[in-house]
Amino acid sequence: MVSRPVTPRRSIRVLPPAIAARIAAGEVIERPASVVKELVENALDAAASHIRIHIRGAGLVEIRVSDDGYGILPDELPLAVQRHATSKLPHDDLEQIETLGFRGEALPSIAAVAELAIASATVNAPFGRRLTLSRGEIVADELVAHPPGTTVIVRRLFENVPARLAATRNERAEVAEIVRVVRRLALAAPAVRFALWLEDRLALQTTGTGQLSTTLIELYGPTLADALRSLGPLEVAGARLTGLVSSPDLTHSNRNHLHIIVNGRWTQPRTLLASLKAAYRPLLPRGRHPILGLVIDVDPRAVDVNIHPAKLEVRLHAEPEIGQAASELLRNILARTPRRFVFTPPTQLLDPLRSTAAVSEPDTRYAEESLDAPIVTPALPPLQLLGQLQMRLIVLEGPDALYLVDQHRAHERILYERLRDSQVTQPDLALLPEPILIDVRPADVERFASWLDRLATLGFHCEPFGPRSFLLRPIPTLPGVVPGSDPLAGIGEPKELGLSLLTLLDESDANEDWRDRFLVQLACRTAVRRGKPLSRPALRALVEALGQTSAPAVCPHGSPIVLRVEADALASQFRW
Ligand code: ADP
Ligand code: MG
Numbered sequence: 001m002v003s004r005p006v007t008p009r010r011s012i013r014v015l016p017p018a019i020a021a022r023i024a025a026g027e028v029i030e031r032p033a034s035v036v037k038e039l040v041e042n043a044l045d046a047a048a049s050h051i052r053i054h055i056r057g058a059g060l061v062e063i064r065v066s067d068d069g070y071g072i073l074p075d076e077l078p079l080a081v082q083r084h085a086t087s088k089l090p091h092d093d094l095e096q097i098e099t100l101g102f103r104g105e106a107l108p109s110i111a112a113v114a115e116l117a118i119a120s121a122t123v124n125a126p127f128g129r130r131l132t133l134s135r136g137e138i139v140a141d142e143l144v145a146h147p148p149g150t151t152v153i154v155r156r157l158f159e160n161v162p163a164r165l166a167a168t169r170n171e172r173a174e175v176a177e178i179v180r181v182v183r184r185l186a187l188a189a190p191a192v193r194f195a196l197w198l199e200d201r202l203a204l205q206t207t208g209t210g211q212l213s214t215t216l217i218e219l220y221g222p223t224l225a226d227a228l229r230s231l232g233p234l235e236v237a238g239a240r241l242t243g244l245v246s247s248p249d250l251t252h253s254n255r256n257h258l259h260i261i262v263n264g265r266w267t268q269p270r271t272l273l274a275s276l277k278a279a280y281r282p283l284l285p286r287g288r289h290p291i292l293g294l295v296i297d298v299d300p301r302a303v304d305v306n307i308h309p310a311k312l313e314v315r316l317h318a319e320p321e322i323g324q325a326a327s328e329l330l331r332n333i334l335a336r337t338p339r340r341f342v343f344t345p346p347t348q349l350l351d352p353l354r355s356t357a358a359v360s361e362p363d364t365r366y367a368e369e370s371l372d373a374p375i376v377t378p379a380l381p382p383l384q385l386l387g388q389l390q391m392r393l394i395v396l397e398g399p400d401a402l403y404l405v406d407q408h409r410a411h412e413r414i415l416y417e418r419l420r421d422s423q424v425t426q427p428d429l430a431l432l433p434e435p436i437l438i439d440v441r442p443a444d445v446e447r448f449a450s451w452l453d454r455l456a457t458l459g460f461h462c463e464p465f466g467p468r469s470f471l472l473r474p475i476p477t478l479p480g481v482v483p484g485s486d487p488l489a490g491i492g493e494p495k496e497l498g499l500s501l502l503t504l505l506d507e508s509d510a511n512e513d514w515r516d517r518f519l520v521q522l523a524c525r526t527a528v529r530r531g532k533p534l535s536r537p538a539l540r541a542l543v544e545a546l547g548q549t550s551a552p553a554v555c556p557h558g559s560p561i562v563l564r565v566e567a568d569a570l571a572s573q574f575r576w
Helices: 017-022 032-045 074-080 106-112 162-167 171-188 212-220 222-227 270-283 319-336 407-421 442-449 452-457 494-506 514-526 536-546 567-574
Strands: 050-056 062-067 115-121 128-134 137-144 149-155 193-198 201-205 228-236 239-246 258-262 265-267 292-297 384-389 393-397 401-406 429-439 462-464 469-476 562-566
Touching (some): 032 062, 032 149, 032 171, 050 171, 171 193, 171 201, 171 258, 212 228, 212 239, 212 292, 222 228, 228 319, 239 319, 258 270, 270 319, 292 319, 384 536, 393 407, 401 567, 407 514, 407 536, 469 494, 562 567
Parallel strands (some): 050 193, 258 292
Antiparallel strands (some): 050 062, 062 149, 115 128, 115 149, 128 137, 193 201, 228 239, 239 292, 258 265, 384 393, 393 401, 401 562, 429 469, 462 469
């Protein structure tokens, strides 16, 4: 349940000039969506439980927002449209802001660039009052019948500001921005019912259940339902983190769906977003972004809200710590959620001549007891090894699903983490039985030599051999790549090591992050290939080692390693 702190209704007053001057002002009303945002924020601050938004002509013709909040007393209505008049800073305390608004600027700013009518009534009042303004001046003042709450109608936006009008020519873009803004506001207030009409079409609607998951599903559609994973709850640096993220099966090509909600405010804390992106980037395919709703509740004194004119950014005092903890939550979910196997109805019959699928015969040489015990690891469910499929997949049975593991990517992940960890602890070294000869073009000899020290810190020891060659012999112990007597011995591609080291010639010396790129490609080149038959002990050892890694579900390039075929999906496909 996500609930916004509800502040009581207070009287509106004009802010003292000293406070008004400290407010991060600026042009608040840049486009129709800014009007929608300000009006809806006012409704939320008034504790509305139902907010209706009607848009005509991309918001340039008319924007109407009505709420059932606590309304404005008739005597105070003129103040509401006056500059720097607000009911929200009762103690002039900009350090402790609990409302979405606090500057007393939105209504007068809108009134300056449009025609504005505001009608409002409070509970138990016999009548409401309505003010109509044109170019900032009150042109009508009437008693009206109005249910408790407030309705604001904004017409002919920017008609007197030709530059703004010209900037909002693209109506589709303006409508899209309005939808985006309403979606954000609705996510930040899941306990509030929202309805948005574009012309006369109901474009978006939430039911106000108070559950973020329900709101996300209402806004993004039912396909999201199966894909949501919870984050937290977690307490860190005085903040409480909760939230939801879409599983790696459901990602987006744009990053507009990262919703961070700090004390009921949709916002974009820069440092936090950067650390979240850095956390998911290696775990998702290139250019893909998750749908994320991250809710941070924290003491209002630990957030600066007054740093951005459109109030889009906030700064959390403990942002680095919170960012790190949130990234860790995100990483754990994305790195460990196996992709779901999606059935598509067969549109074509299989060609029996080309079908090579066959589960390999159990290898009787290893029919010992221990080989049939389930594989139990920290990061994967207990898995029973069934066999190898198409010489590229390891087939396993889990508690309520069949698991398919890509043998190449599994090995890649194991090697990558082994190499990455060896940067922290001194790597154990192994000797290649045959040193690898690396030939370098004469022009590159010096450059390559300049990498040797850094390579040695990773455990790769090369020495010059003749004028334009190097010999590589001691390397870190990489299971399956270096010789040994373990079940993985001999499955990898040690001869690729030479080519892999040569990629350093393409690295610029100045680039401090060469290590990760180097390790990713090295792991990929030397890992077992698809198409290689593997013994049962090797299959088992791969899964055991994979389950010890920090991200068994995704390879270092962000592609899936494990696919889950759920028992339910099978049951429904077979119509059992
Ligand atoms: P701010 O929200 O920063 O205070 P606004 O110009 O948006 O400034 O609104 C001025 C004041 O008018 C608010 O402080 C509030 O008291 C009142 N007000 C505006 N909209 C509403 C609403 N929908 N319901 C109740 N009060 C409102
Ligand atoms: Mg406001």
